[in-house]
Amino acid sequence: MSTSAAFYKKPLDDRVSPLQVTFENLSYYVTVAPQPGDKKPPVLERVKNTFTGGGGTEKCILKNMSGSFQPGRLCAIMGPSGSGKTSMLNLLSGFTSNGRLEGNIWVNGRTADNSALRMLTAYVNQEDIILPTQTVKEAVAFSTALRLPCLDKNIQSQRCQEAINLLSLEHTEKTVIGDDENKGVSGGERKRVAIAMELVTDASILLLDEPTSGLDSHTAITVAKLMKKIALTGRTVVTVIHQPSIEIFNMFDDLLIMKEGRIAYMGEREGCMPFFAQLGYICPKSRNPADYLLTDVLNRPRDVVDSAFLAQESKRLEKLTDAWDHSSDFQKQRENIEFPVLEDIHESSFKRMRSLGTQIKQLVIRDWNNMTRNKLLLNIRLIQIAVFALIGGMVFYNSDSKNPDVQSQNFQGASFYIILTEFFVTAITVLNTYSPQRSLFRREFLNGYYNIHAYFISKVIIELPIHIIGSLIYSAIMYWMVGFQKSAGKYFLFAAVAIAERLCGFALGVHLACFFVDLALAISVIPLLVVPFMAFGGMLVNPGEMPGFIKWCQWISPVKYGYAALAINQFDGLEYKGQDIGSGILDKLNLGRFGVAANIGFILMFSAVFTIQAYISLVHLVRQQGIKKNKKKSKDGSSDPRAIILGPPEDRFINNLNGIDIVSYAQETNMSSATVFNDEKAIPGSPDFSYYQLPDPLSGNNDNRESNNNNNRASSNSKGNHRVSMFGSPYINQN
Numbered sequence: 114m115s116t117s118a119a120f121y122k123k124p125l126d127d128r129v130s131p132l133q134v135t136f137e138n139l140s141y142y143v144t145v146a147p148q149p150g151d152k153k154p155p156v157l158e159r160v161k162n163t164f165t166g167g168g169g170t171e172k173c174i175l176k177n178m179s180g181s182f183q184p185g186r187l188c189a190i191m192g193p194s195g196s197g198k199t200s201m202l203n204l205l206s207g208f209t210s211n212g213r214l215e216g217n218i219w220v221n222g223r224t225a226d227n228s229a230l231r232m233l234t235a236y237v238n239q240e241d242i243i244l245p246t247q248t249v250k251e252a253v254a255f256s257t258a259l260r261l262p263c264l265d266k267n268i269q270s271q272r273c274q275e276a277i278n279l280l281s282l283e284h285t286e287k288t289v290i291g292d293d294e295n296k297g298v299s300g301g302e303r304k305r306v307a308i309a310m311e312l313v314t315d316a317s318i319l320l321l322d323e324p325t326s327g328l329d330s331h332t333a334i335t336v337a338k339l340m341k342k343i344a345l346t347g348r349t350v351v352t353v354i355h356q357p358s359i360e361i362f363n364m365f366d367d368l369l370i371m372k373e374g375r376i377a378y379m380g381e382r383e384g385c386m387p388f389f390a391q392l393g394y395i396c397p398k399s400r401n402p403a404d405y406l407l408t409d410v411l412n413r414p415r416d417v418v419d420s421a422f423l424a425q426e427s428k429r430l431e432k433l434t435d436a437w438d439h440s441s442d443f444q445k446q447r448e449n450i451e452f453p454v455l456e457d458i459h460e461s462s463f464k465r466m467r468s469l470g471t472q473i474k475q476l477v478i479r480d481w482n483n484m485t486r487n488k489l490l491l492n493i494r495l496i497q498i499a500v501f502a503l504i505g506g507m508v509f510y511n512s513d514s515k516n517p518d519v520q521s522q523n524f525q526g527a528s529f530y531i532i533l534t535e536f537f538v539t540a541i542t543v544l545n546t547y548s549p550q551r552s553l554f555r556r557e558f559l560n561g562y563y564n565i566h567a568y569f570i571s572k573v574i575i576e577l578p579i580h581i582i583g584s585l586i587y588s589a590i591m592y593w594m595v596g597f598q599k600s601a602g603k604y605f606l607f608a609a610v611a612i613a614e615r616l617c618g619f620a621l622g623v624h625l626a627c628f629f630v631d632l633a634l635a636i637s638v639i640p641l642l643v644v645p646f647m648a649f650g651g652m653l654v655n656p657g658e659m660p661g662f663i664k665w666c667q668w669i670s671p672v673k674y675g676y677a678a679l680a681i682n683q684f685d686g687l688e689y690k691g692q693d694i695g696s697g698i699l700d701k702l703n704l705g706r707f708g709v710a711a712n713i714g715f716i717l718m719f720s721a722v723f724t725i726q727a728y729i730s731l732v733h734l735v736r737q738q739g740i741k742k743n744k745k746k747s748k749d750g751s752s753d754p755r756a757i758i759l760g761p762p763e764d765r766f767i768n769n770l771n772g773i774d775i776v777s778y779a780q781e782t783n784m785s786s787a788t789v790f791n792d793e794k795a796i797p798g799s800p801d802f803s804y805y806q807l808p809d810p811l812s813g814n815n816d817n818r819e820s821n822n823n824n825n826r827a828s829s830n831s832k833g834n835h836r837v838s839m840f841g842s843p844y845i846n847q848n
């Protein structure tokens with residue numbers, strides 16, 4: 114019998130647990146918008162779809178894929194563009210956020226759902242989104258501090274340095290990552306930083322999407338060598354690659370060749386070309402096998418219009434993938450699935466999230482650096498505050514010296530102006546700043562850097578003081594220039610309203626940034642809020658004179674509460690030449706029965722509502738929509754994906770071992786230790802035998818030992834149950 118585990122070697126790095134990924138009948142579907150020419154559903158259904166977002170047609174991205182990825186080996190996923198390589202990697206990493214999944218993915222024989230896969234894998238995706246203002250060392254240290262399972266600070270910094278050295282990034286340690294506008298590290302270095310950031314997690318499964326794309330050939334080879342080096346430590350390394358050079362191609366241990374969501378070949382690299390040769394595709398000696406496969410064998414001609422020829426090509430390609438399903442190499446993959454590595458998965462294999470306090474601390478430090486290094490943005494924000502205050506101050510300058518009518522009009526105008534600048538300008542500024550960080554948040558969240566609470570709280574910690582200081586500067590300039598009432602109490606209430614409106618604008622900006630995928634879309638939605646908020650703001654039209662059926666809208670406008678608070682604050686007790694003029698004006702304004710403090714309270718309530726909405730939008734952003742959930746329960750009844758992974762393998766795989774000569778199986782598969790059976794066939798010597806140490810395949814030690822005294826292993830079972838143990842604690846098979 115040959116099995117997948119034949120590939121398995123004891124890891125060289127004792128931090129690594131050998132994790133084998135197997136998958137069976139994996140199909141993945143997404144819903145796409147209805148295409149022109151699609152049959153239209155009945156009217157009622159269309160109306161329902163408008164609200165539910167349903168109604169699209171289902172598209173199959175991956176079709177019935179079965180196979181395995183082995184620990185200690187480097188596997189390349191190759192295939193023409195659109196063949197489903199990235200989708201496959203997204204499924205393996207648990208990054209898939211929508212669609213429907215059929216089939217199973219197992220890690221060491223345990224069902225793994227999206228969240229389990231995210232905890233077990235490190236994923237370097239194509240975009241390698243890293244905060245541009247971080248230096249190389251800061252980026253790697255940030256990942257280490259938040260994701261390395263070990264808490265010891267010295268070990269953390271040692272591990273961070275190890276990763277930097279391994280990726281030859283020492284000379285760029287202090288260089289910023291940069292972006293299109295501010296040049297930082299090169300494309301290849303950036304790619305290597307992204308790999309280092311994942312490597313420090315000590316994850317035993319490393320997935321990379323096109324890590325060599327856009328790199329010169331020398332750097333591409335360096336990255337490929339590095340992947341090989343990582344695989345040799347015992348990790349399972351899977352990479353999507355486009356058109357590798359012959360040198361890189363020869364570094365791969367295994368290949369998964371895909372065509373239109375199906376497997377065209379999966380197995381050892383050496384077996385690939387003979388497999389295709391057998392189907393009549395013989396690679397000329399002068400050609401790079403990867404080029405030959407991707408251009409001559411698997412590619413559908415794109416520039417041909419002859420429909421008969423295209424139909425012929427479709428048939429040819431279908432035959433090719435059908436041939437895989439009937440091949441002996443496919444049978445090997447089936448055996449890998451049926452007889453997986455069953456080694457225990459330990460807690461240490463999970464990426465561990467730090468405490469909330471540590472997450473907040475790391476995020477606050479990073480955000481602070483980001484803000485202070487982004488000097489231009491910071492300066493513009495400060496200048497903006499000063500300019501708006503000065504313009505307002507000049508337009509409404511010395512209003513207290515004017516006659517009562519002008520004074521009243523100016524105070525009302527100034528109050529409205531303050532609300533517009535503090536509320537709407539802040540909302541737009543925040544939206545512009547936060548919207549681009551959306552994808553960074555999504556990537557880091559899904560990669561297990563931090564949770565939503567930590568992200569949220571850190572943003573508030575960083576932004577709150579800035580907005581409060583901003584409003585204080587604004588109030589200090591504007592209040593005295595306009596000539597509002599000279600009273601410390603009134604000044605502080607004025608500042609409190611400005612702060613509350615600014616916070617409300619901040620919360621609205623964050624909400625819009627989290628809710629809309631696209632910044633342009635979010636900006637175009639802002640007028641839809643601004644105009645009604647202004648119309649019902651209490652200044653443009655007298656609230657008492659509005660038509661009854663629409664009057665209530667004033668109560669859902671944060672502008673109205675701010676305007677009312679400022680107007681009441683100023684007109685209350687306002688005198689002209691010793692005469693009270695304020696009460697008359699307030700009566701005419703019809704601003705409602707609430708006082709200044711109550712109005713401030715309402716503005717803060719709006720801030721809280723926008724904040725909650727922002728939080729819900731963030732949750733929505735990372736929510737796993739529609740993906741099949743892990744319904745399986747662990748043996749102790751838990752449906753927690755972590756408990757399932759830490760528990761025993763599925764009965765199916767244990768049962769598959771029944772009746773098999775487990776000792777020769779383990780020897781054949783190079784396992785260093787195996788087996789406890791109350792089954793005479795499997796037991797060398799005594800029927801009470803409980804543990805058998807096989808020769809270590811790496812040390813070449815052939816001194817087989819029999820032992821009865823290993824307490825961690827099974828002893829004979831009084832009930833006569835069969836016990837099977839591969840590398841770990843025994844699992845009882847109730848026969």
Ligand SMILES: Nc1ncnc2c1ncn2[C@@H]1O[C@H](COP(=O)(O)OP(=O)(O)OP(=O)(O)O)[C@@H](O)[C@H]1O
Pocket residue numbers: 143144145172174192193194195196197198199200201
């Ligand atoms: N969420 C989705 N909605 C609609 N179509 C999708 C979705 N995800 C993937 N696809 C489609 O599935 C196919 C496979 O996409 P995928 O990105 O996995 O291909 P790929 O082999 O990685 O391509 P490339 O080499 O060009 O990156 C493509 O036709 C793509 O348009």
